[in-house]
Amino acid sequence: MMTEIEFLRKVTEIGGTAYVAGGWVRDRLMGRCPHDKDYVVCGINENNFTSGFPDAQKTGNSFPVFILSVDGRPCDVAMARTEKKKGAGYKGFVVEYGPDVTIEEDLFRRDTTINSMAWSSEEDKLIDPFGGQADINAKMIRATSDHFCEDPVRALRAARQAAEFDFTIEMRTLEMMECCGPELLYEPKERIFGELKRAMMSDRPSIFFSMLAEAGVIAAVILPLGEIWKRQSEDGGEDFSYAMSLLDKTAKLCQRPEVRFASLVRSIGLSLEGREDLLDEIDRTLRLPGVWRRCAEFASLHLPEPATGKAPAVAVDTLTKLQNHPIGIDGCIAITKAEGTIDSYPFLENSEMYLDVMKKARAELPAGIERKARGEWIRARQIEAVSKLIL
Numbered sequence: 211m212m213t214e215i216e217f218l219r220k221v222t223e224i225g226g227t228a229y230v231a232g233g234w235v236r237d238r239l240m241g242r243c244p245h246d247k248d249y250v251v252c253g254i255n256e257n258n259f260t261s262g263f264p265d266a267q268k269t270g271n272s273f274p275v276f277i278l279s280v281d282g283r284p285c286d287v288a289m290a291r292t293e294k295k296k297g298a299g300y301k302g303f304v305v306e307y308g309p310d311v312t313i314e315e316d317l318f319r320r321d322t323t324i325n326s327m328a329w330s331s332e333e334d335k336l337i338d339p340f341g342g343q344a345d346i347n348a349k350m351i352r353a354t355s356d357h358f359c360e361d362p363v364r365a366l367r368a369a370r371q372a373a374e375f376d377f378t379i380e381m382r383t384l385e386m387m388e389c390c391g392p393e394l395l396y397e398p399k400e401r402i403f404g405e406l407k408r409a410m411m412s413d414r415p416s417i418f419f420s421m422l423a424e425a426g427v428i429a430a431v432i433l434p435l436g437e438i439w440k441r442q443s444e445d446g447g448e449d450f451s452y453a454m455s456l457l458d459k460t461a462k463l464c465q466r467p468e469v470r471f472a473s474l475v476r477s478i479g480l481s482l483e484g485r486e487d488l489l490d491e492i493d494r495t496l497r498l499p500g501v502w503r504r505c506a507e508f509a510s511l512h513l514p515e516p517a518t519g520k521a522p523a524v525a526v527d528t529l530t531k532l533q534n535h536p537i538g539i540d541g542c543i544a545i546t547k548a549e550g551t552i553d554s555y556p557f558l559e560n561s562e563m564y565l566d567v568m569k570k571a572r573a574e575l576p577a578g579i580e581r582k583a584r585g586e587w588i589r590a591r592q593i594e595a596v597s598k599l600i601l
Contacts, residue, residue, distance in 0.1 A: 211282050217280050224258050225309075226252060226253040226254035228249050228287075230250075231250045239343055247285050248286045249287040252309070252313050253309050256307075273307050275287070289307040290312065322368055322383075323354050324346055327342040349377045351372050351375075351383060352382075353380075365427050366402065366405035369422045370406075376414060388427060403496045403498070410470050410471055413462075416455070435478055438450045456473055462548075464541060468506075469544055472506045472537060508537045509541075509545055512528070516551040520556060525557035526596055529565060542558055543558050564596060567595045572592065
């Protein structure tokens with residue numbers, strides 16, 4: 211097994227210098243637990259590297275990135291590179307790499323200052339040409355340079371970083387995020403959803419949407435949410451703020467991002483009442499995974515109104531639908547607790563008792579009932595049994 215010391219020594223022997231760059235450095239400075247190390251190698255060309263590390267596996271087409279086992283873990287090792295925008299979208303970059311590219315030039319192409327730092331293990335020194343450490347101390351997300359606008363998804367990435375670390379976004383960077391809006395509409399849906407998914411896993415996912423709203427690009431991610439933001443900005447309503455509050459409350463109660471998203475879609479639906487194609491409209495931008503769509507659909511269409519939650523028939527029908535449904539009873543409990551309506555749904559928190567009663571009622575099915583009538587008989591018997599619980 212090759213240790214990091216052996217890796218660094220070998221890079222030096224073949225004429226190069228290796229740095230740890232990006233998230234590991236940021237997390238180390240923030241006192242978080244750093245995870246995977248990504249290395250950037252300067253001063254050597256690709257042939258030198260492959261000669262020195264014949265076991266490295268090359269990935270990538272436009273520029274070389276190698277997977278190499280260091281300290282028993284697979285690590286990415288990239289040649290230092292620069293990028294120049296020549297076309298549309300994230301594929302419109304011309305990449306240049308080689309032994310003449312410095313670590314500072316490599317860091318310059320990155321999105322925000324907190325990700326544009328490197329660590330030299332050889333010198334035990336932080337490489338921080340753009341003030342990333344100061345921005346960490348100030349809890350600020352700041353674009354590394356005007357090149358930020360060249361990849362429109364960086365607008366989402368900045369908002370996601372703000373949510374992950376509970377930072378604010380510097381005003382000039384918000385302006386650059388707004389410039390990303392038109393091109394963002396044409397980005398692959400997978401890239402947009404990928405940033406949203408990561409933001410949904412943060413402690414306060416509302417920050418992601420609030421920052422995008424302030425930058426004027428929220429409609430490029432969830433168009434109906436953009437409508438709610440615009441309406442709140444124009445008439446002083448609180449629907450957007452309320453949806454964000456419920457989202458964060460749900461996040462405290464449930465770690466599952468698909469349930470958090472379902473809570474958000476439910477809030478949007480309540481604000482834009484009567485929009486039958488709401489979920490389809492959201493899906494067109496995000497291309498939701500099946501589980502996310504099903505959870506959002508249940509929360510917005512099948513979770514009954516609080517006023518009817520204590521009706522025996524509603525309890526039976528809802529629990530029947532929840533059997534093997536991905537949102538789960540726990541997901542519905544989180545959403546209704548966040549809304550403050552959990553007391554209107556006694557069949558959720560007492561689901562084991564309700565389901566046991568329903569199971570026993572089903573077992574009483576008499577012989578001789580025709581197949582078509584069985585479902586109606588079972589439902590009627592379960593409603594009767596559940597009604598005794600409510601009384």
